[in-house]
Amino acid sequence: MATDTHETVASACLDSHGGAIGMPQLCGEWIPHQIFWLLVALAATFFVMSRIALPRIAAVLAERSGTITNDLAAAEELKSKAAEAEAAYDKALVDARAQAQQIVAEAKAEIQAELDVELAKADAQIAEKAAESETAIAEIRDGAVKSVTEVAKATAKELVAAMGGTADAKTITAAVSARMKG
Template identity: 75%
Template sequence: MATETVEHAASACVGPSGSAIGMPQLCADWIPNQIFWLLVTLAVIFFVLSRVALPRIASVLAERSGTITNDIAAAEDLKLKAQAAEAAYEKALADARTEAAKIVAEAKAEIQTELDAELAKADKVISEKTAESEVAIAEIRDGAVKSVSDVAKDTAGEIVAAFGGKADAKTVTAAVTARMKG
């Protein structure tokens, strides 16, 4: 009887030549066996994934997350340092500009002092030359007045002599002096 059951079971899904009839996976006699092995395979895959693969994936993800967090923190730190460096640069630049303005002001003041001293020297030299020129002009005027007076005296004496008169030097000098005074 056992032989008949085997033959009957085999005959439902297997033909007389020993080949499967239709698609063997759809044979109703084999479905419980296929479900059993499906459940065993799924259980093995589940345990392999949960014990081996998923912990490795989780550790990689955690490592990546930690790396990203550390990189973001480092970037923030570098950003703060860059901002501090920029502020220090701006302060140094402002200080340098202030110092440069101070140096320019000092140089202008020094140049102005030197210029004032040179102008004072030049004014002094000009006033000395002017005084010398005025003295020379005064001497020339005095000499010219004396020369005009002498020429006037000689001319007056000659004119008087030309008209036939005789004029003494004292009278001619008094006449020329009176005429020159106005």
């Protein structure tokens, strides 16, 4: 302590060794000293707090709460935007699906129509060819029948001639015709 040495400080509250007589706090001699420096220190503290520290801390706190509020609002906005985007995405997805189904249906219908046309064409061709073939066959058959008739007539004439008769053309034709129908 500062009172280590045996100096004698002139004071009513100190003994010859510099020790306290009674409580130093109650020594009237020092009370003006304490009050004076207390007022100085209090004034300094009050000045520092009220002029510099407290306004600054208040500003920082206000700024912080403002920032937090703003950030929360921004987050809320972004959230609603995200929800909107999701809705738009879902809608687009549904639309795309519907469109795809439509395209598929259209393509199917088109293909079906083309197929029908082609089938009809093919049927017609087949029918035509069949008819052609039938006429050709009929012609061939007619030709064959005619040839056979002629051959039969000629043969019959020759046979009649060979047998020594005179062949009446009319009779022979009638006979052959009757046989051919046979």
